[in-house]
Amino acid sequence: MAIQTIEERRARGRSARERVKRSEHRAPGNVERDPVALLQANSAGRVDALIPLRYGRMSVSPFTFYRGSAILQAHDLSGTPNTGIAFPICGDAHLLNFGGFATPERQLVFDLNDFDEVAPGPWEWDLKRLVASFAVAGGHMRSGRGAIADFVMTAVTEYRDRMNEYAQDSALELWYELVTLDRMMASAVTAEGRQLLLKAKEKAAGRTHDSVLRKMAVQRDGRWVMQDAPPALFHPGGPNSLLGEHTNWTNTEAWNGKLAKSFADYLDTLSSERRELLSQFELQDVEFKVVGVGSVGTACLVLLMMDSHDKPLFLQVKEARQSVIGQFFEAATHGHQGQRVVSGQRLLQAASDPFLGWSTGPGGRHFYFRQLRDMKISADVERLDNTLLKGYARACGWALARAHAKAGGKAVEIAAYIGSGDQFAEALTQYAFAYAQQNERDYEIFMRACRSGKLKARSDEDMAADFRV
Structure with missing residues (x-):
C-alpha cells in the first residue's frame, strides 16, 4: 500500500472531526450499567481467596476504586463516538501507571509502565482515562475545582503541543525519542519541580x-x-x-x-x-x-x-x-x-x-x-502540592503523546484532529469532571455492596492477622 503524503494525513485527521466533533468528547458515555455486576465479571477466574483483598484495596477511597475499575470506564467509553484513529493503546493510562525506570543503556526515563490492558483502541480513550484520574485524585486530595481544571488542561495541552511537535518528526526520530528525567529537569518550570526530579534520580539509583x-x-x-x-x-x-x-x-x-x-x-x-x-x-x-x-x-x-x-x-x-x-x-x-x-x-x-x-x-x-525492579520509581501523588501536581500532569501528557506518536505512527492525524486551540482540552476538562462524578456514584454503589455482604472486602491488615500466632 502506498504511503500517504503528509497533507493527505492531515486531511484525514481534520475529517475525523466530522465523525466526532471535538466538543462531543465531554460526554461520559454509556453509564447505564450495574458497576457491581461488571466488577464481579472482571473478578471471574482470579484466585478466590484474594478477591476480597482486591475489593478491600479498592474500597480505601474513590481514587483506589478508580484504579481498580478500568473495566467500567472501558465499558462507558464504548458508548461514545470515537475518532476512528485506532492503534495499540495502554488501556489503563491513569496517573499512577506512569513512572521512571532505567533503559538497558541505564538512562532514566519517564514513561508508561503498566500494559495489562494494552490493546488496539481509539487514542482518545487513553487520554480520557488520564484526565479523569487527575480529576478523581484531585478530588480525593481536596485540591479545589479550579486547581483540578488546571491539572486537566495542562495534561491535554501538553499532549496537544507535543503531538504537534511529533507530527514534524520522521518515523525513526519518533522511534528513538526518549523522555529522560534530565530532559524533564531542563524543562521544569519551578525550582521545586527540578529538586523533586533530582531526588527521584537519587532514589532510583538505590532501587536495584x-x-x-x-x-x-x-x-x-x-x-x-x-x-x-x-x-x-x-x-x-x-x-x-x-x-x-x-x-x-x-x-x-x-x-x-x-x-x-x-x-x-x-x-x-x-x-x-x-x-x-x-x-x-x-x-x-x-x-x-x-x-x-x-x-x-x-x-x-x-x-x-x-x-x-x-x-x-x-x-x-x-x-x-x-x-x-x-x-x-x-x-x-x-x-x-x-x-x-x-x-x-x-x-x-x-x-x-x-x-x-x-x-x-x-x-x-x-x-x-x-x-521485578530495575531502578523503577513512581510518584507519591498524595504528597504533591498543586504546583507539583500540575507539573506531573505536564509530564504525563508529554509521555502519553510520545507513546502514541511512536505506537500508532499517527501523530500527523492526531495533531490535525486536535488543532492548536483549546476546544479539545476544554471538552476533556468537562469530561474529567463528569467522569469523576460518575466514579463517585459507582464507588457509593460498590461500598453499599461491600457493607451489605454482596461483595466481601478485606484489608491487607485483616488478612495478615489470619497468619499471626
Whole structure:
C-alpha cells in the first residue's frame, strides 16, 4: 500500500472531526450499567481467596476504586463516538501507571509502565482515562475545582503541543525519542519541580535487585529463600499459601516441573543474546506476589535467580488476561494474552525491559515476564502540592503523546484532529469532571455492596492477622 503524503494525513485527521466533533468528547458515555455486576465479571477466574483483598484495596477511597475499575470506564467509553484513529493503546493510562525506570543503556526515563490492558483502541480513550484520574485524585486530595481544571488542561495541552511537535518528526526520530528525567529537569518550570526530579534520580539509583534481595530473602543451607509476608507474598505450596487445594499449584514438585516448561517457552521469546545472559543465572526460589489494585487475584510470581558471583536477578511472572479494551472495542483481539502485553509494551514504551517475554503456564494461563525492579520509581501523588501536581500532569501528557506518536505512527492525524486551540482540552476538562462524578456514584454503589455482604472486602491488615500466632 502506498504511503500517504503528509497533507493527505492531515486531511484525514481534520475529517475525523466530522465523525466526532471535538466538543462531543465531554460526554461520559454509556453509564447505564450495574458497576457491581461488571466488577464481579472482571473478578471471574482470579484466585478466590484474594478477591476480597482486591475489593478491600479498592474500597480505601474513590481514587483506589478508580484504579481498580478500568473495566467500567472501558465499558462507558464504548458508548461514545470515537475518532476512528485506532492503534495499540495502554488501556489503563491513569496517573499512577506512569513512572521512571532505567533503559538497558541505564538512562532514566519517564514513561508508561503498566500494559495489562494494552490493546488496539481509539487514542482518545487513553487520554480520557488520564484526565479523569487527575480529576478523581484531585478530588480525593481536596485540591479545589479550579486547581483540578488546571491539572486537566495542562495534561491535554501538553499532549496537544507535543503531538504537534511529533507530527514534524520522521518515523525513526519518533522511534528513538526518549523522555529522560534530565530532559524533564531542563524543562521544569519551578525550582521545586527540578529538586523533586533530582531526588527521584537519587532514589532510583538505590532501587536495584541487590536492594530487593536484602528486603525479601535470606540464605538457608547455601541457597537464597524469599520470606513469606502473607497476604502480599507467600510460597505457592507453602503453609501460608492462599491459592487453595483446588489449584494445581500446591504441589511444589509438580509446580517446579510446570515452571521449567513455562520458563523454557519464555526463553524462546527472547533474542539469543538475552537467552545467553539468563543462562548465567540459577533459580533459587519462587513466590506468589499480590500486586497493585486492579491486578489483585490474578496470578503473579517472583523468581529469585542468582549468578556465580552471588548477585541476584528478580523476574516477575504476571498473568495476562483479556484486556478490558479488548472486551469493548471491536478491533481488539489477540491470541496469546502475554504476547499481547509484551508486543504492546515494546511498541508504546521508548525502551523496554530486556527480559520482557511471554509464556503459557499451569492451567493454560497466559503469562508475561519482566524484571521485578530495575531502578523503577513512581510518584507519591498524595504528597504533591498543586504546583507539583500540575507539573506531573505536564509530564504525563508529554509521555502519553510520545507513546502514541511512536505506537500508532499517527501523530500527523492526531495533531490535525486536535488543532492548536483549546476546544479539545476544554471538552476533556468537562469530561474529567463528569467522569469523576460518575466514579463517585459507582464507588457509593460498590461500598453499599461491600457493607451489605454482596461483595466481601478485606484489608491487607485483616488478612495478615489470619497468619499471626
